[in-house]
Amino acid sequence: MAELTLDNVSKVFVEDDGNHIVAVDDVSVDIRDGEFLVLVGPSGCGKSTTLRMIAGLETITDGEIRLGGEVMNDKEPKERDIAMVFQSYALYPHMTVRENMAFGLEESTSMGDDEIDERVSSAAEMMGIEELLGRKPRELSGGQQQRVALGRAIVRDPAVFLMDEPLSNLDAKLRSKMRTELQRIQEDLGVTTVYVTHDQTEAMTMSDRIAVLDDGRLQQAGTPLECYHEPANEFVAGFIGDPSMNFFDVEVQGNQLRAADFTYPVSDETLQEIGDRTTLELGIRPEDVTLSTDGATGEHDFETVVDVVEPMGDENNVYLTFDTGGEPDEDDETFVVTVGGMQQVEAGQPVTAHIPEEAVHLFDAKSGESVKNRSLEQVETLGKRV
Numbered sequence: 240m241a242e243l244t245l246d247n248v249s250k251v252f253v254e255d256d257g258n259h260i261v262a263v264d265d266v267s268v269d270i271r272d273g274e275f276l277v278l279v280g281p282s283g284c285g286k287s288t289t290l291r292m293i294a295g296l297e298t299i300t301d302g303e304i305r306l307g308g309e310v311m312n313d314k315e316p317k318e319r320d321i322a323m324v325f326q327s328y329a330l331y332p333h334m335t336v337r338e339n340m341a342f343g344l345e346e347s348t349s350m351g352d353d354e355i356d357e358r359v360s361s362a363a364e365m366m367g368i369e370e371l372l373g374r375k376p377r378e379l380s381g382g383q384q385q386r387v388a389l390g391r392a393i394v395r396d397p398a399v400f401l402m403d404e405p406l407s408n409l410d411a412k413l414r415s416k417m418r419t420e421l422q423r424i425q426e427d428l429g430v431t432t433v434y435v436t437h438d439q440t441e442a443m444t445m446s447d448r449i450a451v452l453d454d455g456r457l458q459q460a461g462t463p464l465e466c467y468h469e470p471a472n473e474f475v476a477g478f479i480g481d482p483s484m485n486f487f488d489v490e491v492q493g494n495q496l497r498a499a500d501f502t503y504p505v506s507d508e509t510l511q512e513i514g515d516r517t518t519l520e521l522g523i524r525p526e527d528v529t530l531s532t533d534g535a536t537g538e539h540d541f542e543t544v545v546d547v548v549e550p551m552g553d554e555n556n557v558y559l560t561f562d563t564g565g566e567p568d569e570d571d572e573t574f575v576v577t578v579g580g581m582q583q584v585e586a587g588q589p590v591t592a593h594i595p596e597e598a599v600h601l602f603d604a605k606s607g608e609s610v611k612n613r614s615l616e617q618v619e620t621l622g623k624r625v
């Protein structure tokens with residue numbers, strides 16, 4: 240059993256001048272046995288510090304970390320059944336690949352040479368590095384070093400893998416190849432894994448669940464689709480998804496959401512969810528807006544003009560400006576809309592943007608908390624790309 244639990248975990252660094260930095264603030268999350276959890280968030284949000292506390296490389300200021308029910312707080316790193324893979328790979332330069340992989344086992348266990356050899360061979364096979372076992376790290380490419388670092392973690396057969404941006408030094412193509420390979424290996428081995436990245440594509444594609452951090456605080460822990468379609472707040476909504484969700488400041492007037500001349504009527508059901516709030520942030524995903532040249536025929540259709548078209552291959556990112564009737568430029572809202580690559584759209588072209596109410600997200604303007612999300616059920620019935 241290797242369930243990993245973080246219970247109200249905090250980390251405060253005290254600098255020489257007495258200044259307190261709250262790097263991790265009261266984070267609680269349960270990582271199930273065999274689960275692949277990705278910790279994601281912007282630079283400085285506390286991802287690495289969280290991982291280092293789990294590894295025992297950093298003390299815990301407050302709270303408790305448990306592995307398989309056992310409290311880890313005061314255990315030395317080597318007493319924890321955990322293997323960590325770093326961004327820098329951290330291979331020993333004077334050792335061969337075989338020695339690098341075997342080193343941890345020789346140091347920390349009374350395992351016989353035969354079993355060590357067997358484990359190294361099997362991990363090398365899994366990582367496809369059998370031919371490299373006699374080489375030194377300097378004789379390897381970045382991708383190969385990365386495989387050795389992963390192989391070294393696998394050899395240990397730990398209860399938990401911790402990975403800190405392990406793919407970020409690889410080029411884009413190798414990175415996406417390693418993403419799928421790593422996922423497969425983790426699934427085959429069934430080892431509980433906590434993986435840190437600031438790359439939300441990695442988070443979306445690799446994880447069973449994502450834990451989104453901002454400013455040391457856990458914003459949401461959920462499946463990639465939950466975080467994408469049912470974000471807990473505006474931060475998660477804006478962070479997950481590329482291009483990012485479009486946001487619009489609106490006021491509630493009767494059954495309309497308004498920004499100067501922009502009016503967006505909503506249903507009674509939506510009004511109920513809004514309650515007595517008077518200011519909101521309206522959010523809409525780029526792929527949920529549709530563009531046409533038919534003119535505005537419905538109450539959720541808006542006339543606009545294409546600013547820029549960014550071809551992405553199979554689809555285009557189309558930038559539009561919504562004239563909301565305020566000061567030109569200042570109060571206008573810029574939108575990005577994703578359309579299929581076959582749809583002919585060019586800069587300067589007048590278009591009608593349709594913003595379907597079922598896909599609209601609403602957030603409390605003050606707290607940023609979610610007020611209305613599109614539900615996963617709606618996504619399925621709409622047959623939208625997810």
Ligand SMILES: Nc1ncnc2c1ncn2[C@@H]1O[C@H](COP(=O)(O)OP(=O)(O)OP(=O)(O)O)[C@@H](O)[C@H]1O
Pocket residue numbers: 252253260261262280281282283284285286287288289437
């Ligand atoms: N040893 C330290 N002493 C003081 N402050 C620290 C220390 N380590 C981290 N911090 C601070 O704690 C906060 C969280 O840092 P952390 O490295 O965990 O963030 P991160 O999300 O991993 O960022 P990145 O993606 O840039 O690596 C930051 O404000 C950082 O400056």
